[in-house]
Amino acid sequence: xxxxxxxxxxxARSMLARDxxxxxxxxxxxxxxxxxxxxxxRNTFASVAAAALRIAYPTVAWLVGEEFFEGAAxxxxxxxxxxxGYLNEYGVEFxxxxxxxxxxxxxxxLPDAARLDWAVNLAANAADAPALDAAALxxxxxxxxxSMRLSRHPAVELVRVRYPVxxxxxxxxxxxxxxxxxxxxxxxxxxxxxxxxxxxxxxxxLDLAEGEFTAALMGxxxxxxxxxxxxxxxxxxxxxxxxxxxxxxxxPAIDRRx
Amino acid sequence: xxxxEAPSRFDPIPARAGIGLRFPHHxxxxxxxxxxxxxxxxxxxxxxxxxxxxALMSVRRDRAISLHGVGxxxxxxxxxxxxxLGRIADLAARIEPGLISxxxxxxxxxxxxxxxxxxxxxxxxxxxMVCRNVDRFQxxxxxxxxxxNPSSYMQYRHSTIPEAExxxxxxxxxxxxxxCDVNNIFVSCANHGxxxxxxxxxxxxxxxxxxxxxxxxIRTLANGVTIRIDDHGSPxxxxxxxxxxxxxxxxxxxPVLIEWDNALPSFDVLQREAATAQGILDSHSGSEARxxxx
Numbered sequence: 001x002x003x004x005x006x007x008x009x010x011x012a013r014s015m016l017a018r019d020x021x022x023x024x025x026x027x028x029x030x031x032x033x034x035x036x037x038x039x040x041x042r043n044t045f046a047s048v049a050a051a052a053l054r055i056a057y058p059t060v061a062w063l064v065g066e067e068f069f070e071g072a073a074x075x076x077x078x079x080x081x082x083x084x085g086y087l088n089e090y091g092v093e094f095x096x097x098x099x100x101x102x103x104x105x106x107x108x109x110l111p112d113a114a115r116l117d118w119a120v121n122l123a124a125n126a127a128d129a130p131a132l133d134a135a136a137l138x139x140x141x142x143x144x145x146x147s148m149r150l151s152r153h154p155a156v157e158l159v160r161v162r163y164p165v166x167x168x169x170x171x172x173x174x175x176x177x178x179x180x181x182x183x184x185x186x187x188x189x190x191x192x193x194x195x196x197x198x199x200x201x202x203x204x205x206l207d208l209a210e211g212e213f214t215a216a217l218m219g220x221x222x223x224x225x226x227x228x229x230x231x232x233x234x235x236x237x238x239x240x241x242x243x244x245x246x247x248x249x250x251x252p253a254i255d256r257r258x
Numbered sequence: 259x260x261x262x263e264a265p266s267r268f269d270p271i272p273a274r275a276g277i278g279l280r281f282p283h284h285x286x287x288x289x290x291x292x293x294x295x296x297x298x299x300x301x302x303x304x305x306x307x308x309x310x311x312x313a314l315m316s317v318r319r320d321r322a323i324s325l326h327g328v329g330x331x332x333x334x335x336x337x338x339x340x341x342x343l344g345r346i347a348d349l350a351a352r353i354e355p356g357l358i359s360x361x362x363x364x365x366x367x368x369x370x371x372x373x374x375x376x377x378x379x380x381x382x383x384x385x386x387m388v389c390r391n392v393d394r395f396q397x398x399x400x401x402x403x404x405x406x407n408p409s410s411y412m413q414y415r416h417s418t419i420p421e422a423e424x425x426x427x428x429x430x431x432x433x434x435x436x437x438c439d440v441n442n443i444f445v446s447c448a449n450h451g452x453x454x455x456x457x458x459x460x461x462x463x464x465x466x467x468x469x470x471x472x473x474x475x476i477r478t479l480a481n482g483v484t485i486r487i488d489d490h491g492s493p494x495x496x497x498x499x500x501x502x503x504x505x506x507x508x509x510x511x512x513p514v515l516i517e518w519d520n521a522l523p524s525f526d527v528l529q530r531e532a533a534t535a536q537g538i539l540d541s542h543s544g545s546e547a548r549x550x551x552x
Contacts, residue, residue, distance in 0.1 A: 004335040008367040048373035085329020128307030
């Protein structure tokens, strides 16, 4: 009698590699070929995983159309199957996959659109958490505040893109296919702050210097090194904007005592 | 092993007809507060924050909620995903559900999640594994869980335990309850030539904590043979309504849920299905139930 491990391993081979040979011998025939029975499960697996990708990557799906997306999703699921039962976090490798997917080579900004979609997906699904309160930072006093290392709020993502894909993202939200044909997609590297806000997600475009400053701010560099006498005034204003918009995570209790 | 008692502060799910709540109906349910006895949601849809969780918390203010998981994979030979289990426990602590449930199936092996409820061989080894995992599940959520019978499209040659007896044994050994999906019983019995009435008769009535109802489709294969597919994409069919009435005759009054996942219709269609279920519940569950309904 096969063990449960042997059965699940053999079934997994059917699901991932379409190789039914190891599992088929363990199935009751009952007038239906083992391949037909296993195909029902494999189809559900493929369609549920593809549906999860479609939810996470709506801009990509909109850009390439249903048929192309289905093909790309099927190839992706084969290479990068889901790892956990929480499918909101499925598909992190899709942008890199698309960058190396020959049929998508002509759409040079598609990987950037995917990076933006993924950032939006992460922000939209992030855990609820308090934001850093400016008053709490002030209450720390200058010395303690200067040594603070801030972190990004969980519902904020920072993504560096080469193309202005935020215009595509907005066109999709507006259901504006005409806008897409008028967009000029020349390389123009910049950063996007993606922030969950109310029931939606908002984008804020940053130039390269602002993006790097923000990445350092949200990545744990000590405040004193970033916000000091030599800091350009536009960066100070940007820091104030991030703070007032709740883009930093709230201070842990231990830091408040410090 | 001791049963896990639900703390009393959790609103119990009433023995009435409820509706499976899906994202497209959030706005309607949150703003219109339709008259529905209780709601069930898929746990995996609320493991993040933001709008979905806010909607659920809003519904939770005046309706009991049941959490129904699809991704824990209680039948995995290589154990439970502890991160996933932790997320379910966190959600349960937050929502304080009246019921919490999962499936008697497996979905993950070797670090891959197969996004479907895959059939288990019904053997003593699998029974031990499922019982160990149900114990861990109930321990993590600190309450009694319900385990649902799956729909299946294949059987293993080496299975030795009839499915209903397997479920009954899991309930007996772990103290869990049974979520009796009447549509799944009908689908599996039709696909495998089992007797649905005998299946019902083999389930311990006292362990039944909830009943599920849904639609299924019929697929004709190339050789002309038909197979029934549990796709939750249509109204409950006549045979399943009749089997449901037989289940209520046998088990008495239980919470019953209308599930609909594919080709989701407008909410009033689900309300009509729930009203039909309520009518059968009232007419088949004895004088006490009718007095309660009046």
